[in-house]
Amino acid sequence: MDQINNWKTLTNCDLSGYTLIIPSVAVGNVAQLACDLLISSLNMRKIALLYSPAFIPISGYDPYKIGSTSMSVCCELYECPESKIIILQLRAPLVYKYARQFLNDVVDKFKAENVKDIIILTSSFAHEKRHIMSSQFRYVVNDLSPHTSKLRTLDWAEHEHRGETVKILGGGFASLLFEISKEKSVPSLVLYKFASEGDNIPDAFEMVQYLNIIVPLFDGPDIYSQLIHPVSWNLMFGGPPPTNIY
Template identity: 55%
Template structure:
């Protein structure tokens, strides 16, 4: 496949047996917030930056370290050697007509680096939840996913699919990336939560709790929430407080 992105890796080591976690830019940005928590809490190291015409350009200071002199861009990759995971963090939505090629290239690049599977974190409109008393989380596991048995033992409902094709309303590119993983024979798990726009920080914490049931990234002997560290960028998640002189 012809490369349409610029990949700048500062760590060229293979990623054998690593899991790639990708947030879909979706309602409430739950996937991105969850990845923020993972990167900050596990002190993950940035190993690459990606430039693509599929993304709206964004640049700013390091969202995880106030003392850092490095800049942050639209798409960056972080790695935890001890947990054997990579996170592809996105700071802006994808442009529709370029999205498919960008996502295909992501899977091609990481297959070359010999990752074992992909986990997609997403969300869906709260009003689409049909069974009110059921868990707000849903999952989809492709054939060959090592998480299939674990996820069945958790109180999460399997995605209800009557069309034969995955559709997550409000879920961004999650369905498309899942399809690309299937076509590439790369095991994939999708986790998403029904939610509404607003303060979605609690949704991110809930997502990490569910992720822990299939991928134990934190100590099970300690309370999970005491091990999670909010990134410094969250202090301005909703902008600055209103100036006092307006009152």
């Protein structure tokens, strides 16, 4: 049976020249948290929903607005017209056997929409960091990316890999999506952070800071005062333990 991806467009938009940001479901969910932070802080609007057999189906309340009647589903597309970015937010892992076809369809769709480039955010196991004193961040970029020259001037640490295949351990589908983007001649960049499971909110803040250097999204050098916690973070680890258990 062929995989069918169903897009429900909520608002028609011309996405020509936009940067598409996709978080890979990975260790610590750092990329997803970073995208939540961007969507909330930039007051991005939801413009489309996507259903695919590649998703583990989930639904819930609006993670960005208390009292909203809008439901949240596994995959949603958000737009910030001022910064010309769109975020394809994912809230569950991909089903392995459908992952490649789904990612192929995503790249084809946004290539047809004339997006400028794709930025893939992800994370990797902290114990994979070989050089202890080096930065917690790494990147992988293809030659078509508009950010290549800027990255060279920043003197950031590049991902170390042998041969043409990129492997980011713990990074979810990031390597596969980067490979597909390269095959289809779509400019792409992977930015990832070494992380461990736990409270990964600080990792998300730092990832947004690094992303802002590549793609300026906030005014001035102090971006932390401009970042707004999504309401969904308020009970991320549940409430305090009830006192009557002691």
